[in-house]
């Protein structure tokens with residue numbers, strides 16, 4: 001075995017225990033598969049940043065040809081803002097989108113958008129990007145004012161990377177100098193043959209999907225939500241707000257299994273039950289049954305039992321929308337389009353951001369290198385094969401969509417060279433409609449590895465601290481105040497050594513966070 005192979009195996013052996021179990025779709029080299037991973041699978045050429053574009057021609061449907069973004073979602077909205085901030089949007093930037101709306105904050109679709117109609121549901125233009133991070137609300141007029149050319153409801157179906165052109169569904173030919181792919185994901189669906197496309201069966205990815213669900217909810221009596229992850233939890237919370245008989249069905253042992261501990265899940269499940277939600281865990285779906293009117297009328301489970309339903313919402317995950325861009329270079333393990341730490345694909349002048357991008361996750365890399373390796377080995381690996389120890393991830397979360405967009409555009413337009421340094425962050429907010437007996441808002445930062453220490457009684461606060469090898473690796477806090485929530489990323493990034501016994505003895509979430517804060521201070525003065 002070559003020295004490089006041995007080094008790869010060694011890196012894999014120290015990074016494997018860092019496997020994240022939560023909302024990341026992750027891939028990183030495992031010892032058994034390392035030698036089979038072709039180098040180009042996870043490498044991108046660090047060549048050209050921007051590409052030039054050909055002068056005006058009437059063959060092209062767009063006037064703004066220097067920069068083109070495909071996909072008008074969360075990442076596209078934040079990218080557009082960054083172009084504007086650099087004075088590079090007016091007359092230069094064009095966005096080609098499948099949707100009929102200017103970019104908006106997609107998470108709203110299963111939160112405020114689904115509030116009962118008499119409880120002030122969120123509607124566009126209220127949640128266009130970039131309001132989710134406290135920024136300006138970029139309405140369609142904003143794009144006009146900033147000189148950004150928008151093509152709505154016309155998905156890109158083909159790319160010719162040599163000619164630097166795109167073809168849209170309606171037959172438009174779009175010219176680009178530099179191209180940013182921000183096509184996000186599409187909801188995973190149940191196959192037709194088991195009733196996945198019956199009327200009354202819903203998937204939620206965009207405003208049109210949410211509107212269609214709302215029109216079902218208006219008439220619904222019995223709702224079944226399939227999936228115990230984010231989407232399932234949020235839709236079920238919304239459905240009981242409409243006073244509908246609501247059942248969540250999922251194959252795992254408890255809610256949000258990839259992040260919540262069993263004990264934490266129990267608290268949330270109890271709250272859902274108090275709100276009227278029923279659970280069917282450890283259950284698989286066999287078929288969705290149609291009634292005599294052709295609409296869904298029941299869900300048949302693997303054990304032969306049946307649950308009546310006039311509305312079924314499927315929240316079983318999503319797939320990267322690589323569509324026509326497969327030739328740009330896919331990651332075969334996590335899916336999506338392979339990029340480097342500046343969001344460059346292997347095709348010069350083409351970038352990918354947001355949900356669709358498979359990028360090197362840096363934060364744990366450096367921690368593991370610093371902790372575990374003699375410097376010579378770190379340097380040897382770094383020099384020999386820069387990408388071998390990166391953990392390649394695709395992150396389907398809005399924080400990453402925003403940050404990757406900003407990072408990519410800055411790298412494209414300026415001399416910024418630093419590598420994207422993402423800290424995994426997840427949140428959810430439910431039961432927030434007017435009159436709800438209890439609102440839920442939790443945030444999680446870091447890595448849910450090692451021993452989980454739970455503090456608090458869920459009254460309303462509760463926190464879980466994940467401690468691994470004496471270090472604080474991840475923290476989830478429910479109902480924190482702004483100051484507490486701001487502390488979490490600092491802790492998760494620093495991963496300070498922490499006294500487990502002291503933490504376990506904390507009598508409240510506030511006290512536990514204070515212990516964590518002090519370990520941060522101790523570390524910074526050490």
Ligand SMILES: Cc1cc2nc3c(=O)[nH]c(=O)nc-3n(C[C@H](O)[C@H](O)[C@H](O)COP(=O)(O)OP(=O)(O)OC[C@H]3O[C@@H](n4cnc5c(N)ncnc54)[C@H](O)[C@@H]3O)c2cc1C
Pocket residue numbers: 070071072073074075076096097098099105106107108109110154155156157182183184185204205206230231321323324353354355356395396397398399401426427428429
């Ligand atoms: C219902 C829902 C709730 C969510 N809740 C949360 C949450 O609470 N917290 C959180 O962190 N994250 C949440 N997310 C995830 C978050 O919204 C995504 O991570 C984020 O939207 C990704 O941004 P994006 O721009 O990469 O993709 P998107 O926002 O999905 O945008 C992609 C856009 O590209 C368009 N498109 C696709 N293919 C083409 C094509 N060929 N041509 C042109 N346009 C195309 C799509 O129609 C879409 O408009 C949620 C997602 C959904 C669907």
